[in-house]
Amino acid sequence: MALSLRTSLHLVSDPRNLDASVAEVFQMMLGVDCQRNLEPVTVEGESVTAVVGFCGLLTGACIFRAEKPVAMQMAARMTGMEFDTVDDIVKDAIGEICNIMAGAWKGKVPELAANCGLSVPAVITGRDYHLHVLSPEFRLNHTYHFEELNFAVTIVCDGLQ
């Protein structure tokens, strides 16, 4: 019988997995506590967005989005350097954080970890852009904060076998 994730959809789409993954990554890679916002916060203005694609039994993407000052603060915490602009190091740091979050998230469900690959991260900078996915299987769109700095993480699944 072909392996299917459909029977595990409730586990795969469990929002607690995303919250736990984000908290784990921030604690271990940045050394800070990170909490989910009770009320959604809009990430506006010039921002840095990283996208890591999923392929295999689940297709979709993990998308991290933060305003530029937040991205620079995260990169500073990861590297011990100071940044006054979103340079290649900041973009690299944000791409890697998104990559690690995507890996941690899929690792919460063993069938997903074993049957879903990750793309290398793509990083976008700018403002006023929107992500459109037609008829997603499910979508988790959470905002979080650390030290009063907000960011958003989205998991969008557009195909599930």
Next chain:
Amino acid sequence: MNEIRALIVDDSSVMRKIVERALRQAGLDPLVVNEATNGIEGLELLKTKAVDLILSDINMPSMDGLEFLRQIRAQHLAPGVPVVMITTESSEEHVKQAILAGAQGYIRKPFTSEQVKERVLPLLPAA
């Protein structure tokens, strides 16, 4: 501890720095670090430089970490040098593939410097 020459292979310059920092926090001092951004660069470097330890990501462009590991063995480069994979891939299958390809250790991202210490130090002769 004698000087340790490490090769860190990762397409992210930030991750290479984080791994280097974790090695220093683990007590590897003095430490000489060589860096490569993918498996192809890593192989080229191993042809000209001796190292005591290799740490490699798996998901990389051009040549991934598993192929890098297979090529190290196939080309008889760095004989006896321990290889530790540091990666976001955490499934049993990925670990099995890495071990079959010749890895001695496996560290899942995100990681702490303590985990790096626990997995890397026992692999070094001076530990």
